Amino acid sequence: MRPATVVASPLDGPYSPALLGLSAATSSPWSAGEPVARWLAACRCVAGRWSVRLELRGSPRVSDDLDLARDEQDRLLGLWGQGDQIGHFERLGLAPTGDDAAIRRAWLETCRQLHPDRYYGKRLGAFAAILAELFDRARASAELLGDPRRRARYLAELEAVVRDEADTKAL
Template identity: 80%
Template sequence: MRPATAVEMPLHGPSSPVLHAPSAASPPSWTAGDPVARWLAACRCVGGRWSVRLELRGGPRVRDDLDLARAEQDRLLALWARRDQIGHFERLGLAPTGDGAAIRRAWLETCRHLHPDRYYGKRLGAFAAILAELFDRARASAEFLADPRRRARYLAELEVDGRDEVDTGAR
C-alpha cells in the first residue's frame, strides 16, 4: 500500500510536469483526484507553519492506544470542538474579571493542563495537534487579557452583549 502523500508524477527532474507544461509560465493543472491536489487542499498555514487540517482527515477520535486517558481525550475533544465559540476568559476557565492576578493564576493553571511539555514523549496521535492549537489560543488569550486597556474594552463589550456567564470547565 502506498502512503497517502505519494505523488503520481515526480515534481522535479526530466519527467517533471512543470518542465513539460505547455507554457513555462502556467502551472500544471491538477485534477480533483490528484494526490497533490488533495494534500494541498487539506493544508493550512497557522502561525507561519503549515499543517494538515484535522477536520479534513475525518477528525480526531477517542482511541485506547494513546497515552491519554479516555476522560482526558473526551475533555480535549469537547474543548477543541468549541474552540471558535468561546471567548478569552472562557479559554482560561475564568469568569470575566478585571483582576490581573486572577488572570495570571488562570493562565498558569491552563498551562498545567495544556502545555506541550506535559505530554513530552507520550503517544498522542491527532491530539498533539489539538493540544498545540488549544495552547496557542490560550496563550493568545492570556496575552490579550494581560493588557489592562484591551481587557477593559473587552469587558465593556461583554457587558454590552450580556455575556457574563462562563463555562469554567473550559480548561
C-alpha cells in the same frame, strides 16, 4: 520544485497571499500537491503570531492505544469542539474579571494542562494537533487578557453584547 519568490504584498489575513507566494497578477510558484505549498497553506495568524494550523482528517476518536487517559481525551475533544464559540475568559476557565493575578493563575493552570512539553514522547495521534491548537488559542487569550487596554476593550464588548441581548429579550 522552484524556489520561493519574494512578493511585495502585505500580510492581510490568516491565509496570506504573501506567505503563499501569490499576488493578484501571478499564480503560485508551487503546484497545490507539493509539500511546501501544503505547509504554507496551513499557516495562519493567531494573535499576531504566525503558526501552522494542523488540520485533522475526519473526526478524532477516543482510543485506548494512546498515552492519554480516556477521560483526558474526552475533555480535550470537548474543548476542541467548542472552537471559537467560547470567549477568552472561558478559554482560561475564568469568569470575566479585571484581576491581573487571577488571569495569571488561570494562564499558568492552563499551561500546566495543555503545554506540549507535558506530553513530550507520548503517543498522542490526532490529539497532538488538538493540543497544539488548544494551547495556541489559550496563549492568544492570555495575551489579550494580560494587556489592560485590550482587556478593557474586550470587557466593554462583552457588556455591549449582554445589553443587546437584554434589549432583544425586552422587546
